Amino acid sequence: QSVLTQPPSVSAAPGQKVTISCSGSSFNIGNDYVSWYQQLPGTAPKLLIYDNNKRPSGIPDRFSGSKSGTSATLGITGLQTGDEADYYCGTWDSSLSVRVFGGGTKLTVL
Amino acid sequence: EVQLVESGGGLVQPGGSLRLSCAASGFTFSIYWMSWVRQSPGKGLEWVANIKQDGSEKYYVDSVKGRFTISRDNAKNSLYLQMNSLRAEDTAVYYCAREYCSGTSCYPDYWGQGTLVTVSS
Numbered sequence: 001q002s003v004l005t006q007p008p009s010v011s012a013a014p015g016q017k018v019t020i021s022c023s024g025s026s027f028n029i030g031n032d033y034v035s036w037y038q039q040l041p042g043t044a045p046k047l048l049i050y051d052n053n054k055r056p057s058g059i060p061d062r063f064s065g066s067k068s069g070t071s072a073t074l075g076i077t078g079l080q081t082g083d084e085a086d087y088y089c090g091t092w093d094s095s096l097s098v099r100v101f102g103g104g105t106k107l108t109v110l
Numbered sequence: 111e112v113q114l115v116e117s118g119g120g121l122v123q124p125g126g127s128l129r130l131s132c133a134a135s136g137f138t139f140s141i142y143w144m145s146w147v148r149q150s151p152g153k154g155l156e157w158v159a160n161i162k163q164d165g166s167e168k169y170y171v172d173s174v175k176g177r178f179t180i181s182r183d184n185a186k187n188s189l190y191l192q193m194n195s196l197r198a199e200d201t202a203v204y205y206c207a208r209e210y211c212s213g214t215s216c217y218p219d220y221w222g223q224g225t226l227v228t229v230s231s
Contacts, residue, residue, distance in 0.1 A: 043223075090218075092215070
């Protein structure tokens, strides 16, 4: 059972938009910034979003992040088949003194 | 180019020990926090431990406290994870990750390719 809650799966058609939610508490999301990671099949995670809504260089603006209270959201527009991957949110939990991740969301581009 | 290369994984019996290494290059290793994150087969990411730049602070997930020890050698640009009293539930791919601190928060920004640890008799 992950500290951060994500939907197990989401799906959408190519070209469409999808959002992935990440729910936590006042000890984690409510108290720190959120980062998002993309894990393509068989590869290591890759940073997509940091500080809730910032993109590292090289990450297209089709990917966006937001945070409100104890929840965060990853948005992906203009879906491509290459976006099919597992997506994870993460942050620091001040009560546990550990980094926590969501359980991951599998994105299927139909 | 930032590179993190893990090694040391393999098959070990329950109760056994293993030492993972992570060789870092392409950045100034000594100024970054570093982490280990694991992923059991078919499961999600689980943060294991991290260590401050000079090794003076270390944090662990409860499930490995007292069994795993994170350490680093800044002269060798290397991160380590000593794993003792291994259990079947420790079976996972172990990733080494650099932690970047932006001034507002810290987060893993670069990850290695991972090394597989299998605990089985």
